[in-house]
Amino acid sequence: MDTEVLKSYPLCHRCFGRLYAKLLHTSNYERGKSVKMARAIQLESKLQQLKERTDAEEEIEKVKEELTTLYRSGLTEIKEVEGVEVVGEEGCPWCRGIFQERNLEEILEKTLKLLGEYQYDTFLVGTVLPKSIKKLEERIKTPYMESIKQEFNRTMGKLIAEKTSKRVDRENPDIIILINPYKKKVKLQVSPVYIKGRYRKLVRGIPQTRWPCRHCKGRGCEKCNYTGKRYSTSVEEIIAEPFLEAFKGKSEAFHGAGREDIDVRMLGDGRPFVLEIREPKVRRVNLEEIGEKINKSGMVEVLNLEYGSKRDVIEVKNKPHKKTYLALVECEEEVSDRELAELEKKLENLTIYQRTPQRVSHRRADLVRIRKVYKAWTERVDPRRFKLKIYCDGGLYIKELISGDEGRTTPSVSEILNKRCVCKELDVLKVHDE
Ligand SMILES: [Zn+2]
Ligand SMILES: [Zn+2]
CATH class of the missing domain: 3.30.2130.30 (VC0802-like)
Known part of the structure; x- marks a missing residue:
């Protein structure tokens, strides 16, 4: 431990003691003052000895100089020293008196x-x-x-x-x-408040998240009736608004475990989501009460609401979920019972190679995804239409699994039946947790 540093920086006791904070468990002030004092005593006694000699002028000067730096950095409360101007805490170059x-x-x-x-x-x-x-x-x-x-x-x-x-x-x-x-x-x-739960979307025609108007990018224009939005509402808005109000938050972010298309319903026991309320002034509210309010919307329902954490956002975003869908399929030509039975059999445990669908290619990278269909069930509606229930990997585009997307998804329902088929309606029946 040396006091050399005090020459250039007249540190106060507290700051000087902080230089050795890990050496002795006491306050920085005590430690700093003690080290300075011990050194001053040492120097003072040396000075006495040197004064008895006649040839020690140079050494005396050196000792005095070090003593001066010690007294200058606050030790004058111990001893008045002539000609030494004390640098107080406010003049300390490290703390500048912030602890006063x-x-x-x-x-x-x-x-x-x-x-x-x-x-x-x-x-x-x-x-x-x-x-x-x-x-x-x-x-x-x-x-x-x-x-x-x-x-x-x-x-x-x-x-x-x-x-x-x-x-x-x-x-x-x-x-x-x-x-x-x-x-x-x-x-x-x-810190944000996180609320996790599952949502059901009971109607077609609303997106999962707020969708800004593409003409004005959300600023509001004639085309969007000055709402800034392409769709008047969304699952996000229906769920977030009452929470935002209750928590008195500044903004929110909606994190879903995947998403369904605008024209697709989300039924069964819903899709996991985490709602993040940013800068909330309130951190505890009655979640159930708010849930009831949302459920009255008639469009969206929430269930299993509870408080979560940032970790839940990562989990909901990254955990793969298998899905069960129900599609209404329409074929160009009539389809026989035998063909439907055959289709069920062929789809079971089938690996699908799916190039990014044309309809989303403008916002998704063009690549071939490999996904699996595990099981399929069919139920006839009329000669050209049937219901198709599919249990499959998450991330499989079902509309394209049915149409084939001009050969970009293979095999497909159209390919297996050897007839052009399209998906007329689609519901997600279950987002599986395992
Ligand atoms: Zn200081
Ligand atoms: Zn607009």
Whole structure:
């Protein structure tokens, strides 16, 4: 431990002690002051000895110089030294006095005012350092140092916890309080609330997510009747709006486990989704009550609502789900019972090679997907139409499995029956979880 650094940087006790934070478990202030004092005593006694000699002028000068740097950095409270101007905490180049009570109080007051608008149980302080302080830390760094960030986080965290009775949570805080103590700037970063559940879409004609008008890109124009939207509503909007209102959120994001086409219903026990409410002022609401409100829409229903986390978003986005569909198939020519029985048999455990359908090729990469149909059931409606129930991998485009998409999907129902077939109606009956 040497005091050399004090020559260039008159660090206050607290900051000097921070250079050796990992060496002795006490406050940075105590540690810093103790090291400085021990060194000063050493030097003072050396000075006495040197003064008894006549040939030690040069050495005496050196010792005095080091003593001066020590006293300058705040040790004059121990001893008055003539000609030494003390650099107080405010002049300390590292902390610049940010730990002084009135500074802490000013920041605390600002923080509490901002926090007052939010419901939360846990928080975390994140100190933001100006570049110049980061550079200084680089220059004076020791292997035992802690950043001033850590000490400020700790100090402020304690003060806020005392005032608010809320808990510090390092892993998953409801609110991160970003503080630049040098500029006395405080900003809140409010964690989103996640609600997970399953939705049923009972009607055809609405998209899963908000669909901006393509003429004005959402700004509103004549073509979209100044709504900014191509469709008047969506599953997302029907579900999100009442939640957004209840949580007093700023915005939302809707994450579905895949999506169905606009003209496809989502029946059975629904499709998993996670709704992310950003910057909520309220974090706990009665989910069931909101669910009931949504279910009254007659278009969309929600079930199994519960609170989730960011992890659920990743899971819902990435976990493959097998699906069961029900399609109404129409053929150009009549189709016999024997042909339908044959179709069921041929589709069972069949591997399908599906090049990106023409209708989505403008927004999806052109590649061949390999998916499997596990089982199929048929039920005649009239000579040219039948119902086809299919249990298959997620990501298989069913309309194209039926039509063949001009040879881009193979084999297909059209190919197997050797007749042109189209999908007239489609419902998702189940999104399988296993
Ligand atoms: Zn300092
Ligand atoms: Zn428009």
